[in-house]
Amino acid sequence: MGFDFQFYLLDIDSDTDNIRIFGFTKERRRVILIDKNFHPYFYILPNSDAIVLAENIKSFSTIDDKGNNVAVKDVQIVNKKIRDDITKLVKVIVSKPGDVQLLRREIAKLPGVNSCEEYDIRFYRRYLVDKGIVPLSLCKARGELIKQEADVDIIELEYLELIDSEPISDLKIIAFDIETLCAKTTPNPKQDTIILASVYGKDLRKVLTWKRFGNAPNYVQFVDGELELLEELKKTILQQKPDVIVGYGSDNFDLPFLVERAKKYGVSLNIGFDGSEIDINHRGITSAKIKGLQHLDISHFARNILDLNVDRFKLDSVAQEILGKGKLFKLNPEKINEIWEVALNEELQSLAEYNLVDSQLAYELCLKLLPTQLQLVKLIGLPLADINRMSYGQLVEWFLIRNSKTSNLMIPKKPSSSEIYARQLNTYFGGFVLEPIPGFYQNVAVFDFRSLYPSIIASHNVSPEKINCECCKLHGGMDAGNEVFFCSKKQGFIPGLVQDVIDRRNRISAILEQTSPEDPAFQELKARRYALKTIANSTYGYLGFPGSRWYSLESAKAITALGRKYIQLVIKEAELFGFKSLYGDTDSLFVLVGDKKPEDIKQFLGIINSVLPKPMELEYRDFYPAALFIETKSGGRGAKKRYALLTKNGGLILKGVEAIRGDWSALAKKAQKTAIELILKEGGPQGAALFIKELIEKVKIRKVALEDLSISVRLTKATSAYAAKSPHVAAAELAEKKGYSVKAGFAVSYIITNGTGKISERVKLSEDATIEDYDIEYYVEHQIMRAVYKLFEMFNYPTEKLKGGQTTLGEGWN
């Protein structure tokens, strides 16, 4: 007879036979729970009598490639919903997770078998779904203590139940980072050495290093060599007993590197709960697991889920974007070697600090992102480390899998690679775009649909199993065009879930409106809303994603078709109401306000929303005093997704304008941005023209900052691999001659110098250039003018005048 206890599940896996749960009690005692009563299974869809087939399968056994007998453990007849039909299935229960693939392949050959189902669900995930357990949420359990160790109780589980679905947020987190020496190429653990390692936590700052230097800060701990560094790092982690270990790029770099170096010295990095080694998984996505706790490589979540305005997902830029601060300083890999060799006190000191700050950034990123990740854990029910590495599609997929249990729905299989390939050939239309007439406009209102695609899914019952149902054939379902309709009698699986997510999100929004940002609940509520939004907004994409289990081309097509229908309806109604439509894209419409009053706008929304099916809703997004729609490069037409807006409080919104990105000099970017801003604020080109004229004057008399002239480009390959010698390649060759290790990814910064001949023959590295070097004509013509001429052409302003006014055109312009 066991004892009752409560605990939080942190990690879960299976050994060859059983599920193992790693967690901690309310008193923070670590526990390992072994569940011997949960067996792997899959389903057989019969094409004849299920009872006869079940009897047949029950006695089935085969021999594996090691000569062992592998038998079916038990069978059951169960009813499950396949698409929309209750179907009799044979549930085949087997002894070990490893038996599933062999038995399903062999049983598939038996007569009377139509297909095998649900054999492609990882065992520990199956367990969580079937038991309804949510990681990090309080569970009650009963079990028998089978072994008590200093750090952990090992319990054989008899009973398990979730009692609170709110994940615990009080987790012990430590971040870590290593620095290594490296020869010319990327660091290689076979030859390169770890010289520093840092850990950072709530009350923890430590840098381990094996070259002594004076005036070391108190967080520095000297060790005798790399071996001792590894041992000390291991000791620190074991002492700290973290729930979460976080790094940046640690799946691919830090942990594999540590493991490889430890192997060289014969050191065992057995820091798992159960004394197991770090497990570097090279199948699929490389991930490093530390058994019993959660290793997070926060770069995955930054890349996959967060919508960040960065061009590369480096720790520095991601931290800058999320935390508003970056690395301590920019450090070339070559410099690390140099610092280590020369070994000046001051430089070693700053290297140690650099190393600590990297850990600190990973730690703070984790703290900042954890509330959202925990809400996704709650919603989807998979371990934190899994959620951290998932893409949108996987989040939706597992949200659906978790919820298929309550609907007794059979989980569709993952498509085969040939199926994925076939699906990829299908293309379909996306959102509707109303092209803008290029030009300057004043008093612009923007309407947009609140969650257009999720609200279409919910309102039109868009679900694969509800397409062209028998029950609505005569009396009409929800028409989606293309001879497709969706059932109007019974809510589908996906619309039901999406409607629920929308409702919950709306409720949280309402609460948030009443909550002050200083309220401790505020961030928590925002995280909840963000998690719900992420799932809702990804569902449309998931239905059209070729790798999806619930792939439905017809559903995806219907969603965009309905989206086009509704935005076009809004455009038509807006015109009827007396608005002039300027620009629309998928779910938004820009209109001229004209003589319309706020109450007219309200009335218009009322008219539209009274005809929209719930939960579809058009909202008044914002008002802009001025807007500029920019011409396409070829001219004549308004470019899609390229415009500038002036906000009520004088702010500037730039969308798709080329100078805000790409390989332009800061000079050109500033010129374009300021010109746009002046045009928007003044309603005409005069001020902007004056500004550009003055800027060009400054360029001509060399009164500009050298760094504004630098053009930075990142190499995509070695210089020798480029066929054409473009300026950045020429610049990279100069860097190579200076002894830089120039390879793919190298960022080269150069200016264009005086002289004649090709541009590529006139490059100079920014670091070698002086203010006398740059070519005035190039920076005026190819940087400033190229960035701004379209803006002036829109007003028929003679662009020649900007450069000194040697023109007779454009009388009246000054």
Added chain:
DNA sequence: GGCTCCCGGGG
């Protein structure tokens, strides 16, 4: 144009 190959992050 397609099709294939390679890369990301890390030092």
Added chain:
DNA sequence: GTGTACGGGAGCC
């Protein structure tokens, strides 16, 4: 191991 990422950009023909 209830398996074999993924999406985009550049190079190649």
